[in-house]
Amino acid sequence: MNKINSVPLLDLKAQYQTIKQEVEPAIIEVMKSQYFILGPKVKEFEDNIAEYCQVKYAVGVSSGTDALIIALMAADIQADDEVITTTYSFFATAGSISRLNAKPVFIDIDPETYNIDPVEIEKAITNKTKAIIPVHLYGQTADMEPILEIAKRYNLRVIEDAAQAIGSEYRDGKRAGSLGDMGCFSFFPSKNLGGFGDGGIVTTNDEKLYQKLIYLRNHGAHPKYYHKMIGGNFRLDAIQAVVLDIKLKYLDGWTGGRQSNAEYYKKGFLERGLNKAVKTPTVIEKYRHIYNQFILRVQNRDALLSYLKEHNIGSEIYYPVTFNNQECFAYLGYKKGDFPHAEKAADETISIPIYPELTSGQKDYVMNTIQEFYKQKK
Secondary structure (H helix, E strand, C coil): CCCCCCECCCCHHHHHHHHHHHHHHHHHHHHHHCCCECCHHHHHHHHHHHHHCCCCEEEEECCHHHHHHHHHHHCCCCCCCEEEEECCCCCHHHHHHHHCCCEEEEECECCCCCCECHHHHHHHCCCCEEEEECECHHHCCCCHHHHHHHHHHHCCEEEEECCCCCCCECHHHCECCCCCCEEEEECCCCCCCCCCCCCEEEEECCHHHHHHHHHHCECCECCCCCECCCCCECECEHHHHHHHHHHHCCHHHHHHHHHHHHHHHHHHHHHCCCCCCEECCCCCCCCECCCCCEEEEECCHHHHHHHHHHCCECCECCCCCCHHHCHHHHHHCCCCCCCHHHHHHHHHEEEECCCCCCCHHHHHHHHHHHHHHHHHHC
């Protein structure tokens, strides 16, 4: 048996080998048709995603970032409107708000789940507030019930940033993307459901929002050359749609693999006596966590990151700089220390490999290497 001495953070080649016999003919079929932008393959995928996400409608778009932008446009977010969101997420969450010349308003996170803290939302509402963007970070939904209650009371739109949460569930099996006015998903290749390039989708149960999204993704045109509104080029292409549609059939199985790996890690870290140095993800009861990432809160984070890299173990920091500390948002007037839970997470968390094709040997190598690091620190 070969000794394991490296583990990548993600191995998409392993996944591809299991589906290539289906994917390659499907791509060739699209090439033969020469129907590359939107069309029947995209509509078929939209219908299947809508069913999977437990919504009436889904609109395929060009990326997860564009999903957020077009959702904000559909919600009529204008210049100087305020949109409340977390200070701890991938940049697109806040950047999309600024792209429309609206003002992102940041709030802190729950230190256990890393998701937006609903208690802080109401304190941030002003007469300019028009929407809330909760982020379902790392594969577990935010606590949506209080968020939706606040939004209803103040007549605010709720746009779920579900880029990392395809198939995750809130209480009673309610899927991410079905809870707010719209849900925004990314199909970036590294996601649990990833394409062969950029892609995204917006979900909704509101027919008026659906029709508006359809117009907006194609320059606001309906019919062709007649523009009801100003939109953009946010279209999903057919090759991405057929790849994603095939992958969708396997998604729950892959999610099950990630969940099994997560339990293996949790048990393994405990058995190795690392429960003080390493805190594994908190999963809220009755939620379905899909583990887009497996995030550890650790001691001596930066030194551990270097040690893992020395031992050829893929790891990453999501996210080292909170939005309030980003140079491009200095104009908002926030300062370091404004959001202590988020800033602490930025300083202490690290991700390790969680993809479903991991072997027991690979997971053991990851945990044994982390154990060796902390033995040396004693």
